[in-house]
Amino acid sequence: MSDIRIAVLVGSLRNDSFNGQLARAMAKLAPDGLVLEQVRFDDLPHYNQDDDGRPTEPVRRFKTQLAAAQGVVFVTPEYNRSIPGVLKNAIDHGSRPYGQSVWAGKPAGVLGISVGAMGTSMAQQHLRNILAYLDMPTLGQPEVYLQQKHGFFTDAGDIAADDTKQFLQKWLETYAARVREHNDRTIVKT
Numbered sequence: 001m002s003d004i005r006i007a008v009l010v011g012s013l014r015n016d017s018f019n020g021q022l023a024r025a026m027a028k029l030a031p032d033g034l035v036l037e038q039v040r041f042d043d044l045p046h047y048n049q050d051d052d053g054r055p056t057e058p059v060r061r062f063k064t065q066l067a068a069a070q071g072v073v074f075v076t077p078e079y080n081r082s083i084p085g086v087l088k089n090a091i092d093h094g095s096r097p098y099g100q101s102v103w104a105g106k107p108a109g110v111l112g113i114s115v116g117a118m119g120t121s122m123a124q125q126h127l128r129n130i131l132a133y134l135d136m137p138t139l140g141q142p143e144v145y146l147q148q149k150h151g152f153f154t155d156a157g158d159i160a161a162d163d164t165k166q167f168l169q170k171w172l173e174t175y176a177a178r179v180r181e182h183n184d185r186t187i188v189k190t
Contacts, residue, residue, distance in 0.1 A: 004179055005021040007069035009065040011076030011112070012121075018113045018148045023075045025159050029169050034071065034176045039065045040070045041090040059093050066102040067126035071110040071179040072136070078116070078123035088130075095134055107182045109175045111144035113152075119145025137182060139175050144168070166171055 008027070010020045027036040033165055043058040045051070055063070065074065071084075076083050095101040107133050112120030124145070131138045147151075159165040 003033055003035045004070050004176060004183075005068065006034060006036050006068050006073055006109075006179070008036050008073045008075060009041065009090060010038060010072065011084045013042050013086055017077070018115075018152075019075045019077050021153050022111070022113045022146070023073075024157055025105065025153065025161075026073075026075075026168055026172065027068055028158065029165065029172055031169070031176055032174050034172060034179075037065075037069070039069075041086065041093075043183050044086075044090055044093055044136040046135045047092040047096070049096065050160075062090065063094060063102050069106065071107040071109070071147075071175070072103070073111070073175070074131075075126055076110070076112045076120060076123050076127060078112065078114050078118075078120040081122040082126045083123045083130075091130060091134070101134060103131075103136050105182075105186070106137040107175075107179045108138040109171075110138060111146070111171070113148050115148050117147060119147055121145050129159055135176075139178055142167070142171055142174065144171055155165055 009022050010017065010023045023038055027189060030036050039062065044062060045056055064172045076087055094103050110124050110127055114120045128138055128149055154160050159168060
């Protein structure tokens with residue numbers, strides 16, 4: 001069986017982003033056959049429909065990477081009770097021009113970490129609404145709302161607590177099974 005390639009979009013551009021750390025730590029926890037690859041989008045211009053016919057090189061690269069992925073995991077912080085603008089901009093680029101969305105049909109996973117007690121629950125809810133419109137079947141359970149506290153990550157960037165590590169491994173296994181199931185159904189239909 002070949003590897004399942006998952007595009008990972010981290011909603012924060014900050015160098016020491018907790019969500020970036022979480023994405024890197026999760027890549028180490030992924031089960032065999034599931035490859036998590038972070039996709040760059042910090043260089044995308046602001047989305048402008050006038051540019052649909054002549055996308056920039058960063059937009060072409062971004063859409064090519066997403067098109068090659070078999071699923072997408074969004075690891076997002078919460079900004080003002082929603083998703084960061086840079087993440088929404090990337091989503092908009094991937095969905096356009098109309099009828100040429102790279103998102104449609106790709107299984108999605110949503111999670112995040114924040115210093116707040118609610119984790120990233122509001123951002124995730126907003127993101128799930130967007131993903132539903134984009135026709136991305138999204139893993140509903142288990143939900144992942146993590147709170148960043150001192151000691152959450154080890155000095156090496158791993159998840160420190162065994163129970164959290166096991167929870168995230170189970171989430172990744174569940175997501176991988178969903179992607180495999182979705183891809184098997186898609187292959188049968190074609």
